[in-house]
Each structure stands twice: as C-alpha cells, then as structure tokens.
Amino acid sequence: MCSTAPAARAWGDAVRRAPRVVVMGVSGCGKSTVGRLLADRLRVRFVEGDALHSARSVAKMAAGIALTDADRHGWLQAVAEQVAHSSAEVGGVVVSCSALKRSYRDLLRAGAPDLRFVFLHGERDLLAERLARRSGHYMPPSLLQSQLDTLEFPAEDEAPIRLDIASPPLRLAELAQQALEIPT
Secondary structure, eight states: OOOOHHHHHHHHHHHHHSOEEEEEOSTTSOHHHHHHHHHHHHTOEEEEGGGGSOHHHHHHHHTTOOOOHHHHHHHHHHHHHHHHTOOTTTTOEEEEOOOOSHHHHHHHHHTOTTOEEEEEEOOHHHHHHHHHHOOSOSSOGGGHHHHHHHOOOOOGGGOOEEEETTSOHHHHHHHHHHHHTOOO
C-alpha cells in the first residue's frame, strides 16, 4: 500500500521550519497589512512586493495604465528571487504580491515548491471603498476593474488559503497562521 503521509509530513515540517508565503489578491484587499501581521506572527521577514516594481511600471500604474504580462515579468522574477532565496537558514518569508494569474503563481513556485498562497478576496464595493480611502499609493482606484478582470482564482490543486477580507486584518493573519499549521 502506497502512502503520501511521509511526503506530506516532510512538506509540513519544512513549512513549519521556514514558511514561505505569498499574500495575494487584487489592489485594496490588504496584502501588505495582513502580510506584515502574518510575518510578525510567524517571526519571519516581510517583503513588500510593491517595492520590487520597476520605476517604469510604477509610473504606468500611477498614470492609470494597467500593466501587461510583459510589464509584470521582471517584477515577478524579483518576487520569485525573494521567495526562492528564503530557506531554513534565512528563516522563511512572507511576501505581498498580487499573483493574479496561475502562470504568475507557477513562476513564483518554480524555485520554492513549498510556497503557500494566502488569497485575500472580497466584494468589489469593499475593495473600491478601501482604495478610495487609501492615500500615498501609486495604484489608482481606476485600475481595480482591470485587476479583477485579470484575476484567476487559485485552483484547488494550488492549495490556497482563502480568506474573506470582510474580517479584520488581525483575524485574517491569525486564520492564515492556523491554516499554515504553524504554532505561535
């Protein structure tokens, strides 16, 4: 009789030692806030994915121009590097990254097969309200619809942790940690 229990246990042990997590979703879902809180709870480094965008991409978004796959490629490579270079020795990482398409998530997973995705999702009206209240960010509310149009919900085989943003950020970080099965 064949069992996957040893492999699952090994994967779980690796995640508990050095979790590698991407907090994903469209703009306004709370990736950065929940990501920072989760990183604190897990006692790992947090990387703000937005900080890895090129100046050209930031300027495009600030001008209300949606990014193309080609625009996102270098950014996704930079995010993938952050994830791949995190290991047991480094102590894990939580990265905020929209990761809107399956192909983007596959690229991020290529160097880190144990990577987990926390998918923050919610009603369009709530997302729009949050974006309207946000100040000092280059991503204008006008780009929300393009992100929603681009979004490919993570499939079951990606084992996403799905969390509704109607809950407060602290609760979302707690639920993500519980789903990752990493004790405080």
